[in-house]
Every structure is written in structure tokens, then in C-alpha cells.
Amino acid sequence: MAPEMGAAMPPTQTVPDARPAVFHDPRLRSVEWRDLVPVHPSEVLAEPLLPAAWLAASLVMAGYGHYVLALGFSFFFFLTGLRVVHNAFHTALGMSRRSTDIVLWIMSFVMLGSMHAVQFNHLRHHKLKLGEGDVEGRSAEMPAWQALLFGPFFPVLLHVTALRHGNRKLRMTILGELLMSAVWIAMVLGFLHSSVLRYHLAAMLVGQCMTAFFAVWTVHHHCDRTHYLARTLHNRIKNRITFNMFLHIEHHLFPRVPTCHLPELSRRIDRVAPDLRSKIVF
Structure with missing residues (x-):
């Protein structure tokens, strides 16, 4: 089963299927992500603070x-x-x-x-x-x-x-x-x-x-719609400084995963498709 591609569009907006080939990459089917969607109550409180x-x-x-x-x-x-x-x-x-x-x-x-x-x-x-x-x-x-x-x-x-x-x-x-x-x-x-x-x-x-x-x-x-849609960061310190906001290819692949869980998602993607994370932000 292919990864879910985010929230539904508003009913008044009709958009053709424009998904790039990377989202049909069979390697991504093995990435476990649904367990990263739930947010712990402490995270619910911490996020707006x-x-x-x-x-x-x-x-x-x-x-x-x-x-x-x-x-x-x-x-x-x-x-x-x-x-x-x-x-x-x-x-x-x-x-x-x-x-x-x-x-x-x-x-x-x-x-x-x-x-x-x-x-x-x-x-x-x-x-x-x-x-x-x-x-x-x-x-x-x-x-x-x-x-x-x-x-x-x-x-x-x-x-x-x-x-x-x-x-x-x-x-x-x-x-x-x-x-x-x-x-x-x-x-x-x-x-x-x-x-x-x-x-x-x-x-x-x-x-x-x-x-x-x-x-x-x-x-x-300098990204494209056929494979490298977005960039990311590999460095743990840089990700902490930027609050994981630059883990962007990860977000596009699995948009339902909250930002606080993107580092773990990034590690899982890297194990099966490291080439998708070859373009970095800085």
C-alpha cells in the first residue's frame, strides 16, 4: 500500500493528480510511519509553549x-x-x-x-x-x-x-x-x-x-518533481537549532507525521532510500 499523501483538498478545489514518480517508489512501502502519527499529551502541551x-x-x-x-x-x-x-x-x-x-x-x-x-x-x-x-x-x-x-x-x-x-x-x-x-x-x-x-x-x-x-x-x-522534490538536513545539531523544520522531504513523503517525530521518520527513510535525502538545506 502506498503512503498516504496528506489531508484532503477543500471541496471547492479540483486539482489533477500531479504526484511525482518518487511517491510511487516501491521502497517507501516498507517504511513504517503510522506509529509516528499519534502525539503524546506532553507533546500536545509542549508544542504551543x-x-x-x-x-x-x-x-x-x-x-x-x-x-x-x-x-x-x-x-x-x-x-x-x-x-x-x-x-x-x-x-x-x-x-x-x-x-x-x-x-x-x-x-x-x-x-x-x-x-x-x-x-x-x-x-x-x-x-x-x-x-x-x-x-x-x-x-x-x-x-x-x-x-x-x-x-x-x-x-x-x-x-x-x-x-x-x-x-x-x-x-x-x-x-x-x-x-x-x-x-x-x-x-x-x-x-x-x-x-x-x-x-x-x-x-x-x-x-x-x-x-x-x-x-x-x-x-x-534546485529540486524537481520526478525524484528530488525537497531538501532535508542530516546534522542532528542543525535540526535541533531549526526545530526539525528543514526535514522537508520527510514531511512531503508522510505529511501526517508531526514535526516532533520527523527525526525518527528520517532515520527510517534513510535505511531504505538514502538517495532521497541527498539534497540538503545547508
Whole structure:
């Protein structure tokens, strides 16, 4: 039996079967992965605490005027925030769907924008896999400098695509999250007079503009749809520093496996198909 290929597409979006040949590799049938899907209660609690800790540290440093340190903490908050929403996209947080939906609303407020719009495009990305119509993966074919310049347009494109192709419920959710962000930004810039909150908004806007490069280009550049779809990391220390977010070929092969279990999945894949992990992120 072939590996499952992730969550179902929204009912309003019809996408042709664009699976590359690597996903039919018979070697992958021997990879045990279903035992890695369940999330332990301690992991359910730890996952949202991870970005919360980095967020608190960044705000404290900004409050004391140490903005260089604050930026470092904000970077790791955004990275771990992406880890949380990424698991939420695939209902891999170990929570109910309702609770997962609430997480996406909260992260939309903290990180700005609509995480439900990002989810819509991410599930399309898993279906189309760098093919035509894969909006999320568009920067993968660009040179690095162009992916960086593309950054400010990337979040806009994600939101426009989701609003254009999503169903009515999704559109209302996206508009609600965007309205929430707009009100929040207006309050901070208008009458809250908090330099810490203004710093946080600025840091999140920068983070959103960098996702095309850091979250897409770094893991997909110079890859192809026939065999080497994505990149990965072999070094245990590098994976700890990046919170396993760059174990990306592993994620594409078995998207239901939560990020916290990707290191074990990576070892299992390496035993049967080491060539699939030949392209590294850094």
C-alpha cells in the first residue's frame, strides 16, 4: 500500500493528480510511519509553549531596548510559530479539529494575516508539488535574490489565491482574520502607544516577507518533481537549532507525521532510500 499523501483538498478545489514518480517508489512501502502519527499529551502541551517562550523573550528584550537580541528571539518565534501552524495545517497537533482551528485563529492574530489562507495554499502545494498552479512553491524555481525580492508579494498572493478559489466559509474566515489583523495594527499604531507592540508588528511584517525565501526556497530550490522534490538536513545539531523544520522531504513523503517525530521518520527513510535525502538545506 502506498503512503498516504496528506489531508484532503477543500471541496471547492479540483486539482489533477500531479504526484511525482518518487511517491510511487516501491521502497517507501516498507517504511513504517503510522506509529509516528499519534502525539503524546506532553507533546500536545509542549508544542504551543515553544513559540510562546520565544515570543515572551522577544517582547522582554524589546521592552529593555535590546532590539538586536529581540530580533533573534523574534526569528525563532516566527520559526516555531510556523512549526505550530504547519502541524495545524495537517491536523498533526494532537488536538480536535475545533481546537486546531482556534490555534490558527490565535496564530493569525500574533503572526498577522490569515493562517487559514496559508493552509489552503499549503494543501494545494502538497497536491500539486511544484507543478502549475502551486502558488506556495512558486519561489522554488527562482534564484535566491529573486526569491528575496518576491517576499513582500508572496503573502498577498497566498491570500488572493485562497479568496479566489476557496469556498464561502473559507473566504469568510480569511476576511475575519484579516479584519482582526487590521484592527490590531490600527490599535497599536493609533492609540496604544507601545514601542514593544510596534516592534513586534514590524518584526512579524518582516517575517511574513521572508517566508518565500526561508520557508519555500531553502527547502525546494534546485529540486524537481520526478525524484528530488525537497531538501532535508542530516546534522542532528542543525535540526535541533531549526526545530526539525528543514526535514522537508520527510514531511512531503508522510505529511501526517508531526514535526516532533520527523527525526525518527528520517532515520527510517534513510535505511531504505538514502538517495532521497541527498539534497540538503545547508
